[in-house]
Amino acid sequence: MAVTVWLVIFAAIFALGYPIALGMFVSSVLYFVLKGIALTTILDIMVIQFENQFVLLAVPLFIFTAKVMNAARLTDRLFDFAKALVGPVKGGLGHVNIVASIIFAGMSGSEIADVAGLGAVEIKAMQDAGYDGPFSCAVTCASATIGPIIPPSIPMVIYASLSGASTGYLFLGGVIPGLLLGVVLMVLVSILAHKRNYPVGEWVSLRGFVKVFLNSFFVILAPVILLGGIYSGIFTPTEAAGVVSVYVMILALYVYRSLGLRSLYKVFVESVVSTGFVSFIVACSFLFSYVVAREEIPALITKAFLGLGLMNSQWSVLLSLNVLFIILGCFIDVSAILLIIVPIVLPLVEAAGIDLVHFGVVTVFNLMIALDTPPYGETTFITSAISGTPLSDVIKEMLKFIGFEFIALFLITYIPDLVLWLPRMAGYQG
Numbered sequence: 001m002a003v004t005v006w007l008v009i010f011a012a013i014f015a016l017g018y019p020i021a022l023g024m025f026v027s028s029v030l031y032f033v034l035k036g037i038a039l040t041t042i043l044d045i046m047v048i049q050f051e052n053q054f055v056l057l058a059v060p061l062f063i064f065t066a067k068v069m070n071a072a073r074l075t076d077r078l079f080d081f082a083k084a085l086v087g088p089v090k091g092g093l094g095h096v097n098i099v100a101s102i103i104f105a106g107m108s109g110s111e112i113a114d115v116a117g118l119g120a121v122e123i124k125a126m127q128d129a130g131y132d133g134p135f136s137c138a139v140t141c142a143s144a145t146i147g148p149i150i151p152p153s154i155p156m157v158i159y160a161s162l163s164g165a166s167t168g169y170l171f172l173g174g175v176i177p178g179l180l181l182g183v184v185l186m187v188l189v190s191i192l193a194h195k196r197n198y199p200v201g202e203w204v205s206l207r208g209f210v211k212v213f214l215n216s217f218f219v220i221l222a223p224v225i226l227l228g229g230i231y232s233g234i235f236t237p238t239e240a241a242g243v244v245s246v247y248v249m250i251l252a253l254y255v256y257r258s259l260g261l262r263s264l265y266k267v268f269v270e271s272v273v274s275t276g277f278v279s280f281i282v283a284c285s286f287l288f289s290y291v292v293a294r295e296e297i298p299a300l301i302t303k304a305f306l307g308l309g310l311m312n313s314q315w316s317v318l319l320s321l322n323v324l325f326i327i328l329g330c331f332i333d334v335s336a337i338l339l340i341i342v343p344i345v346l347p348l349v350e351a352a353g354i355d356l357v358h359f360g361v362v363t364v365f366n367l368m369i370a371l372d373t374p375p376y377g378e379t380t381f382i383t384s385a386i387s388g389t390p391l392s393d394v395i396k397e398m399l400k401f402i403g404f405e406f407i408a409l410f411l412i413t414y415i416p417d418l419v420l421w422l423p424r425m426a427g428y429q430g
Contacts, residue, residue: 002034003295010288020336021277024284031291045290046283058157058167060275061241065248067267067274069104069219072252072259077216078103079121084204084212091193092201093129094139095186097122101143102182103220105150115144115379123387130199133389134397135192141379141394142185142401145368150178151227152241155338155364158282162343165356167237168230169423169430173361177412177419181365184408188401218251231426278335285339292344317352318359318413321345322366329370337367355430361419362412369405372398 006027013023032039069075082100086092100122119140126136148155151171160167192198204212213220226244229235235243252259259267324345328337342363349359371379374395384391412418420430 002031005034006031006291014332020332020340021281021284024281024288024340028284028287028291042287045287058152058238058241059154059278060271061238061245062152062154062157063274063278064267064271065241065245067271068245068248068252068259068264071263071267072248072256074219074248074251074256074258075100075104076121077219077256079125080212081216081220083125083202084209086201088203089201091189091198093122093126093131094135094189094193094198096201097126097139098143098146098182098185098189101146102150102178103223105147105178105223115140115382119144119383120386123383127387133387134393135196135198137380137383137387137389137394138397138401139185139189140383141372141377141398142405143182144379145372145405146178146181148368149174149181149361149365151175151230152237153364155334155367156360157237158338159342159360159364161282162339163346163356163360165360166428169357169426169428170360171227171230171237172422172426172428173357173419174364175422177361177365177408180411180418181405181408184404185401188404192400218255222248222251281335281339285343288340289343297344314352314354315414317348317354318362321349322362322409322413325363325366325370326373329367330373334367334370337370338363355416355420357423357428357430358416358419362409365409365412369402369409372402372405374398 009030010023010027013026014020029039029042032042079096079100082096082103083093086095086099089095122140123133123136126139127133147153151174153171153174156170156174157167159165160170222244225247226240229240229243230237249264253261253264325337325341328341346356349356371377374380377395377398380391380394380398383389384394420428423430
């Protein structure tokens with residue numbers, strides 16, 4: 001009875017379009033009431049368990065870093081550097097878009113931050129240069145997918161708190177897949193650029209390149225400090241997030257003087273609001289996961305997989321879960337999938353002998369593609385609004401890029417060394 005009410009209420013709240021966190025909270029509280037469990041247990045689960053997840057402290061710091069960079073227009077300097085780096089290539093600004101996202105990925109940890117901040121600069125530059133709106137939006141959406149794959153990564157931090165996998169090894173595991181995705185997308189951009197005769201990028205002299213490099217040097221240094229600090233053992237990922245957030249704030253206030261105290265206050269407020277929203281979702285997911293574990297739902301799912309013959313190999317399990325995430329990603333918010341579905345399937349993954357770092361990177365990669373897939377693809381809505389391009393045109397163009405993203409997803413799913421080589425070089429024993 002209690003489980004039925006729990007599922008029905010959760011599904012009803014979600015179907016009515018209310019926030020996913022509300023559905024998790026209300027349905028779980030009703031479950032507690034019907035089961036006669038003391039309601040004080042709710043606070044124990046939501047507060048104490050949240051406090052024990054030290055790694056989650058990195059999330060608000062990465063959110064703050066991305067917002068400072070966008071508000072201070074430090075992303076403009078990254079784009080100018082990427083533009084000078086690519087040079088005179090057919091469809092040059094499309095490639096610049098991807099390279100800029102790779103660099104920005106080392107600071108933001110968020111696909112939405114990439115699209116909303118750097119994307120506005122990229123789309124305007126591409127349209128001014130003669131690129132059509134749908135292509136400009138599609139390449140921006142696709143390249144932003146790289147953001148949470150190349151470290152740092154907010155979704156990887158959350159996955160680490162759910163699975164117990166090392167955040168540092170997850171970050172390392174995302175480097176090659178992120179670069180691979182960049183290469184795959186650049187191949188598609190080259191094909192489309194030659195087919196449609198898009199403009200050639202600008203030639204930058206050595207003197208001009210040096211000037212642009214020096215102008216953006218301190219911004220480019222941010223991911224070097226962050227990743228260098230983590231992998232040299234100087235910082236934990238959480239400490240590195242704190243260091244880079246302070247560093248970016250100093251750049252904005254004192255080095256480039258592109259952010260005033262009033263604007264910084266606004267950034268703090270926005271960061272607190274975003275952090276509060278994320279924190280409530282995570283805390284509610286702990287409550288929801290408690291019910292899932294108490295009712296032994298993971299064991300039931302594992303048994304169902306065994307009955308369907310889907311546990312015959314790691315290949316079949318990974319294929320099944322990838323398809324599940326892809327389908328869910330078309331209709332459900334990424335955070336909901338990460339916080340609700342992943343804890344349920346983790347026992348299945350461990351039973352199949354799949355490495356948790358490998359699975360974590362594959363999962364994050366898959367869920368970032370979900371942000372591009374209609375009808376729920378948030379990035380397509382954002383770029384359409386930024387550029388004034390009809391959403392239907394953006395989605396139509398986006399399908400080509402999604403196809404190439406799936407190629408990269410297939411490769412990292414079935415060639416685990418693409419994910420695990422760097423972590424193993426750093427001492428990972430998985």
